[in-house]
Amino acid sequence: MSRAVKVLIAKPGLDGHDQGAKVVVRALMDAGFEVTYSGLRQTPEQVVQLARDAAVDVIGLSSMAGSHLFFCRKLKVLLVEHGLEEKLWIVGGSIPAHDHAALREIGVDGIFPAGTTLQEIVTFIREKVR
Amino acid sequence: MSSEKPPAPSPVFNESGLEIKPVYTPTDVEASGGSHAVGLPGQYPFTRGIHPLMYRQRPWTMRQYAGFGNPRETNKRFKYLIANGQTGLNVAFDLPTQIGLDSSDPAAAGEVGRVGMAVDTLRDFEIAFEGIDLERVTVSLTVNGSAATLIAMYLELARKRGYDIRTLRGTAQNDILKEFIGRGTWVYPVQPSIRLVADTIEFCAREAPKYSPVSVCGYHIRESGADPVQEMAYAFCIARVYADEVIARGLPVDEFAGRLSYNFNIFGNIFEQVCKFRAGRSLWAQIMQEQYGAQKPTSMWLRMIAGGGGSGLTKEQPELNIVRSAYYALIGALSGTQTMALCSFDEAYTIPTEYSARISLRTMQLLTTEMGLCDTVDPLAGSYYVETLTNQMRDQMEKVMQEIEAEGGIVKLISEGIIQSRLSAQAYDRRRQIESGAFAKVGINCFQIEEEEPEVQLHPYSDEDAQAQVAATARVCGERDSSVVAAALAEVGAAAAGDSNVMPAVSRAVSAYATVGEITAALTGVFGCYQEPIRF
Numbered sequence: 001m002s003r004a005v006k007v008l009i010a011k012p013g014l015d016g017h018d019q020g021a022k023v024v025v026r027a028l029m030d031a032g033f034e035v036t037y038s039g040l041r042q043t044p045e046q047v048v049q050l051a052r053d054a055a056v057d058v059i060g061l062s063s064m065a066g067s068h069l070f071f072c073r074k075l076k077v078l079l080v081e082h083g084l085e086e087k088l089w090i091v092g093g094s095i096p097a098h099d100h101a102a103l104r105e106i107g108v109d110g111i112f113p114a115g116t117t118l119q120e121i122v123t124f125i126r127e128k129v130r
Numbered sequence: 131m132s133s134e135k136p137p138a139p140s141p142v143f144n145e146s147g148l149e150i151k152p153v154y155t156p157t158d159v160e161a162s163g164g165s166h167a168v169g170l171p172g173q174y175p176f177t178r179g180i181h182p183l184m185y186r187q188r189p190w191t192m193r194q195y196a197g198f199g200n201p202r203e204t205n206k207r208f209k210y211l212i213a214n215g216q217t218g219l220n221v222a223f224d225l226p227t228q229i230g231l232d233s234s235d236p237a238a239a240g241e242v243g244r245v246g247m248a249v250d251t252l253r254d255f256e257i258a259f260e261g262i263d264l265e266r267v268t269v270s271l272t273v274n275g276s277a278a279t280l281i282a283m284y285l286e287l288a289r290k291r292g293y294d295i296r297t298l299r300g301t302a303q304n305d306i307l308k309e310f311i312g313r314g315t316w317v318y319p320v321q322p323s324i325r326l327v328a329d330t331i332e333f334c335a336r337e338a339p340k341y342s343p344v345s346v347c348g349y350h351i352r353e354s355g356a357d358p359v360q361e362m363a364y365a366f367c368i369a370r371v372y373a374d375e376v377i378a379r380g381l382p383v384d385e386f387a388g389r390l391s392y393n394f395n396i397f398g399n400i401f402e403q404v405c406k407f408r409a410g411r412s413l414w415a416q417i418m419q420e421q422y423g424a425q426k427p428t429s430m431w432l433r434m435i436a437g438g439g440g441s442g443l444t445k446e447q448p449e450l451n452i453v454r455s456a457y458y459a460l461i462g463a464l465s466g467t468q469t470m471a472l473c474s475f476d477e478a479y480t481i482p483t484e485y486s487a488r489i490s491l492r493t494m495q496l497l498t499t500e501m502g503l504c505d506t507v508d509p510l511a512g513s514y515y516v517e518t519l520t521n522q523m524r525d526q527m528e529k530v531m532q533e534i535e536a537e538g539g540i541v542k543l544i545s546e547g548i549i550q551s552r553l554s555a556q557a558y559d560r561r562r563q564i565e566s567g568a569f570a571k572v573g574i575n576c577f578q579i580e581e582e583e584p585e586v587q588l589h590p591y592s593d594e595d596a597q598a599q600v601a602a603t604a605r606v607c608g609e610r611d612s613s614v615v616a617a618a619l620a621e622v623g624a625a626a627a628g629d630s631n632v633m634p635a636v637s638r639a640v641s642a643y644a645t646v647g648e649i650t651a652a653l654t655g656v657f658g659c660y661q662e663p664i665r666f
Contacts, residue, residue, distance in 0.1 A: 014241050
């Protein structure tokens with residue numbers, strides 16, 4: 001049996017809306033993934049630290065308050081610095097279509113705006129992480 | 131002709147888990163406890179409303195949530211809303227302000243002015259409320275973690291502008307316990323956070339007795355996954371914590387309970403929501419009278435802002451949110467709310483535009499002008515269904531409150547992350563029911579259309595504006611008397627370390643143009659910071 005896929009779900013910045021992130025955590029756990037949830041108010045440095053500590057395969061961010069581009073630009077620099085840029089990077093929440101191209105350019109692999117089904121997220125991770 | 135009876139319809143349950151019958155009769159009302167709690171509007175137990183004439187005397191206050199960018203821009207939006215007939219202001223603050231950081235704090239980078247107005251010093255309030263008569267328009271501050279500072283700032287602003295704060299009305303959200311459950315703008319650990327709420331209640335009872343220092347929120351508890359019964363029951367448990375803390379200081383219940391208010395959510399089943407409010411009003415009145423020995427009717431009133439309801443709206447077919455919100459407003463009117471605010475249809479995407487904010491305001495105005503909603507009080511009273519469900523929901527709320535007590539009380543359950551875990555499990559279940567189609571949601575699992583994400587007008591974020599805010603605050607700080615500020619901040623720390631009320635010291639600090647971040651630092655220096663329990 002292959003080992004469980006390890007996923008970090010983090011709440012970047014000061015946004016306090018965590019209902020969606022926690023629902024996603026539960027769905028990923030039910031799908032058999034090993035999930036680390038960060039809690040609120042994570043800095044890019046803290047996200048990198050959690051990703052390294054848990055040796056995750058997937059770094060997921062849940063952003064509801066509009067600062068996703070700003071945060072992802074800062075996180076990208078640190079991911080490269082720590083050799084984490086090959087990890088599967090996903091972002092969900094209130095992410096307007098307007099910003100998707102910019103996020104992909106930064107290096108985000110999967111974007112799951114509000115309205116995405118839980119199954120779509122699970123399937124995406126299963127397909128991308130062997 | 132067949133003598134067979136038609137097949138029994140499949141059972142229907144509301145979100146609170148109560149089975150709904152196809153037909154109600156007087157027998158159901160009796161079986162659920164009878165009509166003794168119905169009474170008259172304005173009379174105990176206030177099931178039908180807290181005032182005898184309700185909207186015949188005065189329609190509900192319309193108070194759309196607004197605020198963004200710097201105080202100057204927010205002042206313009208406030209004036210726009212007032213010019214369009216809005217009768218109260220509901221101030222949105224940016225996240226740094228809400229958690230007590232200055233705009234110049236490194237952790238505030240990228241968030242200054244984004245989801246609300248940036249406030250660093252009293253100067254920002256002076257600008258934001260310039261030209262607005264604080265006696266004619268009541269102002270509600272949507273702030274929790276840094277509420278003590280912002281309340282002090284508002285009262286100082288009023289004082290400096292020559293208002294008598296003994297007669298000044300206004301509201302602050304200032305319900306920190308629900309921030310630990312949902313919304314997340316906590317700062318200090320649980321116990322000192324409760325103490326700060328009690329400090330504000332006690333201070334306002336003495337200095338600003340018409341000001342409502344707390345609006346206890348079922349709203350965000352519901353958004354976090356609670357059903358309507360839990361929304362009310364948990365909010366009542368939280369209100370009791372604040373009341374107990376203030377009473378323990380020796381303040382009689384009738385000296386502050388009349389200024390406690392509530393904030394509740396509206397989405398979902400129309401009748402379940404109306405009965406929730408009718409049931410909640412009589413239960414709260416009973417709690418205050420029987421358990422707290424309140425004598426004044428105002429102490430027993432469930433005064434509320436109701437509206438919403440964010441979780442009811444969808445990103446799919448967003449124009450339907452205009453229609454949903456109109457039904458939510460109808461529910462609020464049928465429920466006898468004192469104040470109403472509606473989410474705007476584009477709110478799943480962005481901060482509402484002037485256009486969408488005006489539609490929300492007009493939605494409420496249609497009800498008061500064209501639809502007869504102000505003509506008679508509690509028009510659903512006497513319906514067999516409504517009275518039965520009101521009785522049943524009241525019983526359920528009491529049961530949930532008893533369960534919370536049996537588990538050790540709401541503070542313990544919040545501190546250990548148990549409530550948070552319970553609600554996120556419920557939110558997950560509901561999400562799965564929506565995805566499977568078991569819980570109908572138009573546009574998501576039924577009546578869908580192929581749609582592209584609409585071109586909504588996204589509210590722009592400007593880094594230059596954020597920099598301008600930082601520079602403006604630096605100028606204010608450069609002009610103030612730093613020795614007065616330092617002394618005031620030392621007093622804040624000393625008050626926090628002892629057991630005297632921090633509000634007089636916070637007021638002096640604010641008045642000397644100490645920043646929100648400086649005051650927060652003085653308090654965290656004593657209290658420390660909250661560590662979030664992670665529990666699934």
